[in-house]
Amino acid sequence: MPTITQLQYIVAVHRTGSFGKAAALCGVSQPTLSAQVAKAEEDLGTVLFDRRGRPVQTTAPGKRLVALAVDVLTAHERLLSEAEGADRLCGSFTLGIIPTLAPYVLPWFLGPFAERHPRIELTVLERTTAAIVDQVKALRMDAGVLATPLDEPGLESRVLFYDPFYVYARPDSPLLAQDEVDVAMLEREPLWLLEDGHCFRNQVVHLCGVRTHGAMGNVRFDAASFETLRTLIDHSGGCTLVPETFARTLPGSVRLARIRPFRDPVPTREVSLVASRAHWKTEILEALTASLRALAPRSLPRTLERGEVMPVQL
Numbered sequence: 001m002p003t004i005t006q007l008q009y010i011v012a013v014h015r016t017g018s019f020g021k022a023a024a025l026c027g028v029s030q031p032t033l034s035a036q037v038a039k040a041e042e043d044l045g046t047v048l049f050d051r052r053g054r055p056v057q058t059t060a061p062g063k064r065l066v067a068l069a070v071d072v073l074t075a076h077e078r079l080l081s082e083a084e085g086a087d088r089l090c091g092s093f094t095l096g097i098i099p100t101l102a103p104y105v106l107p108w109f110l111g112p113f114a115e116r117h118p119r120i121e122l123t124v125l126e127r128t129t130a131a132i133v134d135q136v137k138a139l140r141m142d143a144g145v146l147a148t149p150l151d152e153p154g155l156e157s158r159v160l161f162y163d164p165f166y167v168y169a170r171p172d173s174p175l176l177a178q179d180e181v182d183v184a185m186l187e188r189e190p191l192w193l194l195e196d197g198h199c200f201r202n203q204v205v206h207l208c209g210v211r212t213h214g215a216m217g218n219v220r221f222d223a224a225s226f227e228t229l230r231t232l233i234d235h236s237g238g239c240t241l242v243p244e245t246f247a248r249t250l251p252g253s254v255r256l257a258r259i260r261p262f263r264d265p266v267p268t269r270e271v272s273l274v275a276s277r278a279h280w281k282t283e284i285l286e287a288l289t290a291s292l293r294a295l296a297p298r299s300l301p302r303t304l305e306r307g308e309v310m311p312v313q314l
Contacts (some may be wrong), residue, residue: 002040017055090119096132096144104245148272157272161300169239190238
């Protein structure tokens with residue numbers, strides 16, 4: 001049967017789509033890795049990879065065996081960790097975070113967490129929701145900070161906080177004449193959105209309907225950040241929705257002049273730490289959850305009050 005080393009080589013080829021890249025990742029020569037993978041295929045009686053194309057493709061039987069190999073390697077890593085001692089708050093951990101949270105969450109979280117847990121080697125990657133979900137399900141990423149709920153079997157979520165939505169508009173917008181805005185009032189104003197791939201865009205579309213044109217009727221623009229949308233609206237009119245995590249970074253004068261809250265029930269996104277149910281670094285997950293909840297600003301609710309908020313689905 002294949003050895004642990006051979007399983008590591010097999011998983012590396014599957015993930016990189018290249019024997020050369022897999023060899024570099026594993027720190028061995030390509031001939032050595034190729035020979036060990038071939039030996040494992042012989043022992044298993046199955047061809048794991050179609051080597052004719054670029055990138056190298058995993059065969060249908062190979063995909064099933066690679067999934068089992070990942071389970072074996074995960075169990076092996078956990079076994080070694082348990083044998084090393086009682087301190088579980090150590091080792092490497094890869095955390096994904098979506099772009100509509102990263103610039104606002106990381107500044108108040110990353111430094112204090114690193115200082116409190118110096119033995120955790122934390123790698124943070126800014127990625128889209130789809131990319132993080134794929135990586136977490138494949139156990140190539142340990143966890144992700146995402147907008148939830150997600151309809152993804154095999155994943156579990158730990159709610160961190162709730163992120164209320166606001167309207168952002170130019171000071172001459174009729175929306176800003178109100179102390180509070182009803183969602184239905186957004187139909188009267190041109191709406192600017194983030195580009196495809198952002199879950200926040202999907203939430204706004206779900207809330208407001210598919211209206212993607214801004215103040216200039218013949219121009220469609222999908223922005224990559226809230227700051228871009230803000231600048232565009234300041235000069236061209238229209239409106240957008242922004243979360244509290246972004247709004248709280250603005251000067252008080254800007255919030256007063258350009259932002260209005262919604263009437264109850266307030267549209268709100270749920271933010272959670274998401275990991276695979278097969279993930280075993282439980283102590284680090286718990287430490288991350290506790291830190292993110294504790295360090296989140298008080299303006300971000302930790303629980304929902306029934307009737308006062310409206311959770312927005314992805």
